[in-house]
């Protein structure tokens with residue numbers, strides 16, 4: 157990993173964090189709409205509303221996990237440990253980081 161790679165991946169991570177923030181907002185709006193429909197119009201059944209809410213919560217918790225992973229990746233960059241497997245210390249394949257910039261393990265350790 158040279159400085160250009162690191163800068164590019166940092167941009168990518170920060171863009172992803174911004175994207176998640178927007179989705180968080182949309183997710184909250186969607187939940188609010190479900191509640192409003194339920195109370196004001198009664199068009200959605202209670203089960204539907206609960207399913208929507210459970211789905212929105214699951215998506216929220218996935219986003220929270222991703223935020224934690226992305227922030228952890230930024231910390232590893234600051235510490236100069238980015239791109240190295242946290243288990244065995246080997247370099248993580250560039251393609252793997254391209255696919256998941258928050259990857260903290262090499263493919264071998266990740267699949268154990």
Ligand SMILES: [Zn+2]
Pocket residue numbers: 241242243244245246261262263264265266
């Ligand atoms: Zn490893």
